[in-house]
Each structure stands twice: as C-alpha cells, then as structure tokens.
Amino acid sequence: MSNHGKHDKANSTAKRGISRRQFLSYTLGGAGAFMAAGMSLPMIRFAVDPILQKKAAGTWIKVVEANKLTNEPQEFKFKIHQVDGWYVSDPELTAWISKDDSGKAFALSPVCKHLGCTIGWNTEKNNEYVCPCHGAHYTKDGKNLVVAPKPLDEYDLKIENDWVYLGPVKANTRVK
The missing domain is CATH 1.20.5 (Single alpha-helices involved in coiled-coils or other helix-helix interfaces)
Structure with missing residues (x-):
C-alpha cells in the first residue's frame, strides 16, 4: 500500500x-x-x-486677376497643395490662359499630348502652340494639328470676385 x-x-x-x-x-x-x-x-x-x-473634391486655385487676361495666350504659374498618402508637396504648375473671340476665358495645359514635353505659344511666329521636342503644333484652342494624337487638355476655370480660379485638368471641350 x-x-x-x-x-x-x-x-x-x-x-x-x-x-x-x-x-x-x-x-x-x-x-x-x-x-x-x-x-x-x-x-x-x-x-x-x-x-x-475621402478624396477631396476638385480644389480651385486662385491664379490671376481676370482683368489681366487678353486674347493672346499668356503663361501663368501657380502652386497646388497636394497630399498623396503620407507625401505632402506643393508642385508648381503652368497654364496658358486667354480669352476666345467671344471674350470667354479658358485655360490650357502646357503638356504636349505626344510625349509630354512642355509647349510654348507663338515660338515660330505662327500664332500656334509648338512643342520644341518633336514639332507638334496646336491651335489657340488646343486643337492638335501635326504629330500629337490629341488636343491639349483644358483646366476647369471659373471667375469669382474678379479672380481666375483653375480646377482640375480635363479633356479639351473646345475642339472636336
């Protein structure tokens, strides 16, 4: 036991x-x-x-006083504040802004639709936008004439309190 x-x-x-x-x-x-x-x-x-x-709705950026616009396209630079995830930046953008024959203001992107170079206005004294890289040509409204497959993009534009505000870039609505 x-x-x-x-x-x-x-x-x-x-x-x-x-x-x-x-x-x-x-x-x-x-x-x-x-x-x-x-x-x-x-x-x-x-x-x-x-x-x-949530993505913020398109932000409007104050660019230039409306009374400074002419029928001749002018280059205006402006900065946007953007937040992409954790990356915050303030890149400088450019727009070519002018009035059409009826006096309505519009703004075009300077980015060539061929390979993304920056276009200039009237550099060949022909009253056209010209790309210095590959010779693309565009009308004052941004219509592609040679080389580029599409017209220049357009910025949303509004005039408020005598100032021009630009919004996001969109496909060109001025040409077909």
Missing part, C-alpha cells in the same frame, strides 16, 4: 503541476497577444488610413 500511496500522491502532484503550467502559459500567451495587438493596431491604422480617407 505504501507503494501504491506514493504513486497516487505523485499522480495528483503531476496533474496539479500541468494545470499550473497551462494556466501560466495561457496567461502569458494572452498578455503577449494583448500587447502585440496594442502595438500593431496603430501601425495598421497608419497604413490603411490614407486609403480610407
């Missing part, structure tokens, strides 16, 4: 020791998981937050 009694005592001690180890294992594992989740949630939010933010 003494042998048998020792064996029972050893079994009950062994059962209790495993139970303690399981308890410690679960407790430490749970605490570790809680701390890992606490550290990773801010990182996940940091990574996903820019994706979830």
